[in-house]
Amino acid sequence: MKGVIHPLSVHLPIALLLMAFMTMCYWLFKGLATSVFENRIYSLTRFNTVAGLVFVLLAMATGFRDVLAGYWVTFNSPLGKWLYVKVTLAVLIVIIYSTFLWQSRKKPHYLQEDPKIMTWCLITQLVGFLLVITVTALGTMLVFYPHVLARLG
Ligand code: HEM
Numbered sequence: 514m515k516g517v518i519h520p521l522s523v524h525l526p527i528a529l530l531l532m533a534f535m536t537m538c539y540w541l542f543k544g545l546a547t548s549v550f551e552n553r554i555y556s557l558t559r560f561n562t563v564a565g566l567v568f569v570l571l572a573m574a575t576g577f578r579d580v581l582a583g584y585w586v587t588f589n590s591p592l593g594k595w596l597y598v599k600v601t602l603a604v605l606i607v608i609i610y611s612t613f614l615w616q617s618r619k620k621p622h623y624l625q626e627d628p629k630i631m632t633w634c635l636i637t638q639l640v641g642f643l644l645v646i647t648v649t650a651l652g653t654m655l656v657f658y659p660h661v662l663a664r665l666g
Contacts, residue, residue, distance in 0.1 A: 529565035
């Protein structure tokens with residue numbers, strides 16, 4: 514698969530958004546267990562989300578670049594429809610994490626004091642991470658299990 518660059522750029526957003534999800538969970542469960550909700554952990558979630566989003570945009574740019582260069586799959590190749598699924602998932606990831614950042618911006622500290630914004634933050638982190646797992650699995654199948662994708666339709 515000489516010439517592709519997208520695989521080089523996908524590991525950072527996956528790692529950063531995993532860290533965002535894990536720190537959000539740690540903030541919540543530590544807070545519920547000790548009644549001390551730490552702003553520092555919540556700030557780490559916000560930082561990891563911003564960095565993750567920047568690298569998702571880079572991954573999208575390199576993904577399009579590889580497709581348009583026709584290295585592996587193109588939009589009109591037999592597996593091309595899975596690329597449309599990937600692009601849709603990537604756009605949803607950008608929308609979901611932008612929503613998290615938009616909502617968390619309204620309450621940069623003491624998030625637990627605003628249940629509505631807290632709910633937005635927890636749900637967007639969960640849905641966002643499920644989307645990241647899905648786009649990662651689909652990308653990996655495109656490269657290593659194209660026969661399975663071909664059978665899936
Ligand atoms: C516009 C959106 C995207 C497009 C068009 C796209 C396209 C592709 C293509 C064509 C491949 C096959 C290898 C290659 O030719 O580079 C691939 C693999 C992959 N993609 Fe994406 N992708 C997109 C977004 C993402 C995002 C947002 C992630 C994760 C955050 C991701 C994760 C992966 C992974 C893990 C692989 C397997 C790489 C490997 O192990 O070799 N992709 N993608």
